[in-house]
Amino acid sequence: MLMIVQVTLAQVTLNLALNNRPQPWLADWANPVNGxxxxxxxxxxxxxxxxxxxxxxxxxxxxxxxxxxxxxxARIYTLRAGVNQFTIADALQLQNLTLQGNLHNLLQxxxxxxxxxxxxxxxxxxxxxxxVRARQTRLFFITSYQLPVLMQPANGSSLDARLAQxxxxxxxxxxxxxxPDLPQYRxxxxxxxxxxTPMQAFRGNRPLLDETSTSGSTQFIWRTNLPMLDSTANKQxxxxxxxxxxxxxxxxxxxxxxxxxxxxxxxxIVNQIGEMDKNRKNEDLIKP
Numbered sequence: 410m411l412m413i414v415q416v417t418l419a420q421v422t423l424n425l426a427l428n429n430r431p432q433p434w435l436a437d438w439a440n441p442v443n444g445x446x447x448x449x450x451x452x453x454x455x456x457x458x459x460x461x462x463x464x465x466x467x468x469x470x471x472x473x474x475x476x477x478x479x480x481x482x483a484r485i486y487t488l489r490a491g492v493n494q495f496t497i498a499d500a501l502q503l504q505n506l507t508l509q510g511n512l513h514n515l516l517q518x519x520x521x522x523x524x525x526x527x528x529x530x531x532x533x534x535x536x537x538x539x540x541v542r543a544r545q546t547r548l549f550f551i552t553s554y555q556l557p558v559l560m561q562p563a564n565g566s567s568l569d570a571r572l573a574q575x576x577x578x579x580x581x582x583x584x585x586x587x588x589p590d591l592p593q594y595r596x597x598x599x600x601x602x603x604x605x606t607p608m609q610a611f612r613g614n615r616p617l618l619d620e621t622s623t624s625g626s627t628q629f630i631w632r633t634n635l636p637m638l639d640s641t642a643n644k645q646x647x648x649x650x651x652x653x654x655x656x657x658x659x660x661x662x663x664x665x666x667x668x669x670x671x672x673x674x675x676x677x678i679v680n681q682i683g684e685m686d687k688n689r690k691n692e693d694l695i696k697p
Contacts, residue, residue: 421542425446431551447492459490460487463486467527476512535555554586558582562674581595591624593622595619595651598631600646601645637678
């Protein structure tokens, strides 16, 4: 007589419900908007061990591993029978994740990784870290933003000192694509002193104006209160907009080093009446 014995092992299944465009600040991945990780556990009479560790790998768009967790220092989870819910932060294991080279430096400096396409792979292992009990990989994107373009005053424009002594209106385009939270735009205006290049002034001089517009607004009116018809007239200025997120931190463009600042523009304030009087005097001098 032949006896057939069926042995049922404990079963572990993993589901990563990851938002394909999660929040760019990796420390925020505990927020529900980024998704959740579900580990289902069905005990069996053999290998009935509810304790597991997670091994996390971050891969680039080509599938190359660019970050991985240390399985030896990974947290031990004791699963209960049925469904076990975790945050995406638990899946990421940010404090136990080592990134490579520039990616690590960027994360330490900004709290973000560079814009682009990535894959998150999570494996559920036994406590010894040598048996994979479940594995899943999910694709996600870190959004690349196009920073605002300065519109007014346009680069190279001249403003009439009689008008500029009261107000100067600054305008720019919106952040693209729009973010879930309204961005804040910080307007900075710097005077270009004699003998300085525009970028020397931009990097070294204290701004005459350094104010944040109303959240989401792409216009700022500067009530100057400067002696435009006197010492300020016929001088040059450089201005830019720094785009900030809801935390007040710079939104990254393609170049993370510019700290969310748009390409600056240069404008002049011109005392047109003074220039006309000066031209008349010069014409009188050359008359026979």
